[in-house]
Amino acid sequence: DGGITQSPKYLFRKEGQNVTLSCEQNLNHDAMYWYRQDPGQGLRLIYYSQIVNDFQKGDIAEGYSVSREKKESFPLTVTSAQKNPTAFYLCASSIKAGLHTDTQYFGPGTRLTVL
């Protein structure tokens, strides 16, 4: 069963804590992405990775960090420096980096709530 999995589905954390969101894909895609979705603001790009051991900042990278040690995994850490972390986080992947016509496929998302 191919696809993108994100865990957990719901996540609660206290202010000042770092938290890591998981994203795994078994589609053999080269590129992976993290977006943040807020009501009325659409999706905004946090980080993306075109290949293993390489990643670039998106439009709202402050307060976030990522790693890409394996092709199938692209975890996102929300640090305590992120001013407004409560949001719905979406992970996506696409077949080949460098082909801007590629469709991005999305995971089910993780809803993070900071208490």
Add this chain to the structure above:
Amino acid sequence: AQSVSQHNHHVILSEAASLELGCNYSYGGTVNLFWYVQYPGQHLQLLLKYFSGDPLVKGIKGFEAEFIKSKFSFNLRKPSVQWSDTAEYFCAVNGGFQKLVFGTGTRLLVSP
């Protein structure tokens, strides 16, 4: 920088009504255009896309969109909506290396 505008934030229609959701983008070069849909409780999924060729693009579930270059628009249409079309719809543009820029989304509610 590229940007996408979706002017209708909320749309309410009765079943069998026709739908048109507006999408305008700002980018001077060649663009690739997408419509994604997010049904309640489901993944964001691709509805249709335009890369080149025929500016009238047909997607899943009877949706279509027309790319009008002179108007920088890519409006989504469906002649007769169903209750199951209730969802949030996102227009997105990619004018550069793999960076999709999304609009703010339009929530469609179809009443039976």
